[in-house]
Amino acid sequence: MKYLLVFFVVFFAIWLWRKNRRDEMRERVVPPRQPAPPAVGAPQAMLRCAHCSLHLPASDAVRGTHGMYCSAAHRQAAER
Numbered sequence: 426m427k428y429l430l431v432f433f434v435v436f437f438a439i440w441l442w443r444k445n446r447r448d449e450m451r452e453r454v455v456p457p458r459q460p461a462p463p464a465v466g467a468p469q470a471m472l473r474c475a476h477c478s479l480h481l482p483a484s485d486a487v488r489g490t491h492g493m494y495c496s497a498a499h500r501q502a503a504e505r
């Protein structure tokens with residue numbers, strides 16, 4: 426009966442040691458979380474307004490016969 430108690434104590438110690446090792450391995454596998462890069466889109470081409478020289482993204486420009494403009498008002502003013 427005395428040996429049964431020793432067996433359980435040894436078994437419990439081994440179980441506890443292996444459990445701690447498993448937790449350590451799990452923590453080691455997960456890589457440290459790095460901060461996410463800032464959400465920025467692809468770079469855009471910049472254009473200069475032919476009327477007021479404002480620089481603006483090409484997607485926002487208004488096409489005119491003499492060039493690109495920042496707004497329809499500047500296109501009308503320049504091409505009048």
Ligand SMILES: [Zn+2]
Nearest residue numbers: 474477495499
């Ligand atoms: Zn303009």
